[in-house]
Each structure stands twice: as C-alpha cells, then as structure tokens.
Amino acid sequence: MPDNDQNKNQSVPRTTTTDAGIPATSDEYSLSVGPDGPLLLQDHYLIQKMAQFNRERVPERVVHAKGSGAFGYFEVTADVTPWTKAAFLNKVGKRTTVLARFSTVAGELGSADTQRDPRGFALKFYTEEGNYDLVGNNTPIFFIRDPSKFADFIHSQKRMPDTDMRSHNAMWDFWSLSPEALHQVAFLMSDRGTPKSYRHMNGYGSHTFMWVNAAGERFWVKYHFKTEQGIQNFTDAEATAMTAQDPDYHRRDLHDAIARNEFPAWRLEMQIMPFEDAANYRFNPFDLTKVWPHSDYPPITIGRLVLDRNPENFFAEIEQASFEPANMVPGIGTSPDKMLLGRLFSYPDAHRHRIGTNYLQLPVNQPQSEVHSYNKDGGMRYRHNGNQPVYAPNSYSGPQADSSLGEASWSTSGELVRSAYTLHAEDNDFIQAGNLYRHILDKTGRDHLVSNIVGHMSQGVERFVQERAVNLWRKVDSNFGERIAQGLGIAAPTTVGDD
Numbered sequence: 200m201p202d203n204d205q206n207k208n209q210s211v212p213r214t215t216t217t218d219a220g221i222p223a224t225s226d227e228y229s230l231s232v233g234p235d236g237p238l239l240l241q242d243h244y245l246i247q248k249m250a251q252f253n254r255e256r257v258p259e260r261v262v263h264a265k266g267s268g269a270f271g272y273f274e275v276t277a278d279v280t281p282w283t284k285a286a287f288l289n290k291v292g293k294r295t296t297v298l299a300r301f302s303t304v305a306g307e308l309g310s311a312d313t314q315r316d317p318r319g320f321a322l323k324f325y326t327e328e329g330n331y332d333l334v335g336n337n338t339p340i341f342f343i344r345d346p347s348k349f350a351d352f353i354h355s356q357k358r359m360p361d362t363d364m365r366s367h368n369a370m371w372d373f374w375s376l377s378p379e380a381l382h383q384v385a386f387l388m389s390d391r392g393t394p395k396s397y398r399h400m401n402g403y404g405s406h407t408f409m410w411v412n413a414a415g416e417r418f419w420v421k422y423h424f425k426t427e428q429g430i431q432n433f434t435d436a437e438a439t440a441m442t443a444q445d446p447d448y449h450r451r452d453l454h455d456a457i458a459r460n461e462f463p464a465w466r467l468e469m470q471i472m473p474f475e476d477a478a479n480y481r482f483n484p485f486d487l488t489k490v491w492p493h494s495d496y497p498p499i500t501i502g503r504l505v506l507d508r509n510p511e512n513f514f515a516e517i518e519q520a521s522f523e524p525a526n527m528v529p530g531i532g533t534s535p536d537k538m539l540l541g542r543l544f545s546y547p548d549a550h551r552h553r554i555g556t557n558y559l560q561l562p563v564n565q566p567q568s569e570v571h572s573y574n575k576d577g578g579m580r581y582r583h584n585g586n587q588p589v590y591a592p593n594s595y596s597g598p599q600a601d602s603s604l605g606e607a608s609w610s611t612s613g614e615l616v617r618s619a620y621t622l623h624a625e626d627n628d629f630i631q632a633g634n635l636y637r638h639i640l641d642k643t644g645r646d647h648l649v650s651n652i653v654g655h656m657s658q659g660v661e662r663f664v665q666e667r668a669v670n671l672w673r674k675v676d677s678n679f680g681e682r683i684a685q686g687l688g689i690a691a692p693t694t695v696g697d698d
C-alpha cells in the first residue's frame with residue numbers, strides 16, 4: 200500500500216500525523232491538566248485514535264468469514280473462441296490478473312482453518328471488459344438446490360441461539376430432512392472435507408453457467424480448477440490436531456509458499472454441454488446437487504491459474520475483497536440453476552451491508568477497465584466522472600449502453616409456482632452419492648467416510664435424527680448405510696421419518 204511504501208527505508212522517521220495530516224506532538228502521552236490531571240476533550244489526536252480503533256472492524260462475512268487470499272494471473276492455454284466471446288479468453292497465451300480468496304464456510308473470523316467444512320474458492324478476474332467473478336467451492340456440488348433453503352441451511356450449521364454453540368444435532372436434523380444434501384454431505388465427511396492446504400485442493404465453479412460465442416451460439420458449462428500440487432487431505436485426526444496446533448495453518452501455508460516463490464497453480468478444465476442437450480438430459484443439468492459425469496461431458500483443459508503475489512495489507516485487500524457471482528462479462532452468463540440466480544442478489548447485497556454502498560470503489564474491488572455508470576453518490580464515494588450527465592437518455596454525450604452485446608438468455612414460460620424443477624428421467628438424490636461411495640473412493644476412503652460420519656453423528660445427535668439419517672444413507676448404498684447403522688448401534692432398518 201502507498202502509506203507503507205512511504206515509510207519503508209526511512210533513515211530518519213517521518214513525523215507522526217493525525218489522519219488529517221497534522222503533525223502530532225506525542226506518540227505516548229495524552230494531553231492532561233498537569234501530570235496527574237484529567238484528560239482534555241481538546242486532545243483531538245487521542246480522541247481520533249480511540250474512535251478510529253473502535254471502528255477497525257467491518258462485520259465479518261456471515262459465511263466464509265475466515266479466509267486467505269493471493270493475487271496472480273490466469274493464462275489461456277487453448278482456443279475457446281468456438282464457445283465464448285469473452286475478451287479475456289479470446290487468445291491463447293493471454294494473461295489476466297486474478298485475485299483468489301479461499302475460505303472455510305461455517306467458522307468465524309478467528310476459527311481454525313483445518314476444521315471439517317467445504318472450502319470457498321473465489322476468483323476475481325480483472326478483465327478488460329470489467330470484473331469477472333467466479334465464486335466457487337472445493338466441491339463440484341452443494342447441499343441444496345433452491346436458495347429459499349439457504350438461510351435455514353446455514354442456521355443449522357452455525358451457533359444455536361440458546362447456547363451460542365454449534366450443534367451436530369441441528370446439522371443432521373436439517374440434512375436428514377433434506378435428501379438432496381446427501382451427495383455434498385458425503386463429500387464433506389470424506390477426507391476431502393479436511394484438505395491439507397488450500398494449495399492441495401481443487402476449485403469448482405459448481406454451478407452451470409452459459410457461454411456464448413461471437414456468432415451467438417450458446418453452451419452450458421462447468422468450471423473445474425484442478426490443483427497442480429495434487430490433492431492432499433488430512434485425516435480427521437490430523438485435522439483435529441492441527442486446529443489446536445496452528446489455527447492459521449492454511450493461511451500460513453499459502454502465504455509462506457508464495458513467499459518462497461513456490462507459486463501454486465491450477466489447471467482449468469471445462470465441461471461443455473451443447474445448449475440443446477439440457478432439455479432432455481437424463482437428469483436436470485442445472486441441479487447444483489449433481490455433477491455432470493465426465494463420461495457424458497469430458498473435461499477440456501483451457502487455461503492455468505497461478506498465484507504469485509501475497510497481499511500487502513490483509514484487511515484492505517482480502518477482508519474487504521468482495522466477490523459477486525453477478526459479475527459476468529460479455530460471453531458468460533447465468534443458467535436456470537436456482538442457487539446461482541439467488542446468489543446474484545445475495546452477494547452484492549451482503550457487500551453493501553458489510554463494506555458499504557461504494558465497495559466497488561475500493562482498490563481491490565475496482566475494475567481495471569473504465570467505469571461509466573450513472574450510479575452516483577452514497578457513503579464514501581470518491582471516484583466520479585466529473586460533470587458528466589447523471590441521467591440517461593441525455594443530449595450531452597453521456598455514456599450509452601451497447602445493445603449489440605446481447606443477453607446470455609434462454610427461453611422459458613409457465614405459471615408462477617413454488618416447486619421443484621421439472622423432473623428429468625433420472626433425477627434422484629442418491630445415485631451420485633452412491634457412485635462416489637461405490638466407484639470413486641478406495642477402501643481407505645470408504646472406511647474414513649464411514650468412521651467420519653459415525654464420529655460426527657455420535658456427538659449429541661438425537662436417536663430419531665440418527666435413525667432418519669441412516670435410512671437415507673441406506674438409500675445411497677445399502678452396505679454403506681448398514682456400516683453407519685452398526686457404528687451407531689442401530690440394529691435394524693427403521694421407518695421413522697422415512698420418505
């Protein structure tokens with residue numbers, strides 16, 4: 200930051216000033232009436248220090264509060280112009296500056312990095328067409344498929360109103376009443392729920408997005424950032440031990456690796472579905488609780504993400520960083536994924552509350568392209584376009600929108616309803632979780648998954664909730680469910696709460 204740079208390498212220290220730049224007369228002593236006397240209201244410097252200190256914190260994020268980040272670049276390694284016209288992706292070899300922020304989800308600002316949790320994987324691409332934000336996780340799926348359940352889901356994961364402690368009973372109560380959560384819960388309870396570091400995990404855009412090429416052709420896409428460091432996870436015991444040993448373990452690992460010039464990198468692979476496939480795909484391709492099997496849409500490598508620069512000021516550049524899935528550049532758009540559509544609102548709304556109306560004017564958030572917006576004023580605004588027209592249309596050469604850019608759109612019709620998605624032939628909440636257990640995890644992975652679930656469900660979860668959850672695990676895979684039942688001492692299948 201400029202202020203730090205000014206102070207570096209000064210053989211004679213500069214004079215302390217107030218924040219208004221007025222020289223201060225003491226760094227140590229308040230102004231008092233005699234050495235033992237009362238303090239004075241006119242000691243503006245003291246009052247400014249105390250008042251400013253009281254305001255040092257902005258509210259922490261409700262979710263993803265504990266995070267770490269770094270800067271770097273994204274480089275295009277394959278021609279993607281057949282699928283998208285996004286300018287930052289339009290040439291092999293092109294590089295775009297990126298900010299990445301990794302995080303846990305449920306813990307607070309000071310919580311331990313290594314707790315079992317999904318990890319946020321948020322990227323901001325500073326493109327020539329404005330900021331493109333891809334706000335993903337280290338899992339390709341999520342617990343729910345409708346934003347109406349998001350606040351309830353998070354409430355079940357965070358601290359309870361009476362005890363102010365987290366409740367495994369609440370977590371399993373919600374999950375066992377939400378069968379769509381099982382696939383993500385299986386990921387979470389597997390060893391991927393305790394990654395060894397942020398460098399050793401994949402990142403996924405998770406949602407289905409739209410790409411549009413220069414000819415206006417549309418595609419549905421999924422992003423997979425594959426770690427070049429290799430996947431490495433802690434066991435449950437190792438992760439638990441590390442929460443005590445070094446709560447900032449992941450933050451330290453990321454910072455120190457970059458400081459050692461060991462720059463972490465990820466390969467970007469895309470799954471690309473022709474627009475027309477979606478309607479009759481065997482399951483709903485916009486359902487965030489499901490992956491697209493690789494055999495259906497093989498991932499195609501198109502680029503590389505490298506992180507090579509630590510932040511200079513954590514608060515200014517990481518704590519105040521604001522990512523919003525709604526930031527999409529021409530050639531990239533939304534999809535009927537309801538969770539994505541809900542997030543388009545909730546992220547910028549959270550930033551306005553947490554950081555302030557003009558959060559996009561902070562250096563870390565402002566685009567590197569020019570801004571010609573008719574939005575004006577509001578708290579802390581300092582960038583403006585001078586005396587240009589403040590309304591559109593106008594007769595005075597104000598900026599004009601470019602309708603030729605078009606919308607990334609799809610057609611739809613129907614009554615206004617509150618319902619699940621239109622059913623596809625193979626929509627099912629259990630098949631993919633079962634495939635993970637049966638086909639992807641090796642024996643050790645399966646053993647750890649079972650013991651992690653049994654351990655987690657053994658901590659204060661009521662019997663009827665355990666039984667309901669076990670019934671769902673049996674539907675995922677009968678052998679898997681039986682192993683969990685045995686671990687919990689549940690002898691035989693039960694019908695309590697079975698749906």
Ligand code: NDP
Binds near residue numbers: 425491492493632644
């Ligand atoms: P594939 O065999 O083609 O792909 C399975 C993928 O699973 C791998 O490519 C790898 O993806 C991921 N994987 C490997 N080991 C683990 C692990 N220990 N824990 C979690 N994921 C792992 O099969 P499908 O595409 O048909 O998917 C089968 C199941 O695999 C899915 O139901 C899902 O549970 C899981 N999966 C699928 C992904 C997808 O996008 N299709 C992605 C991740 C998991 P990666 O390189 O991304 O880690």
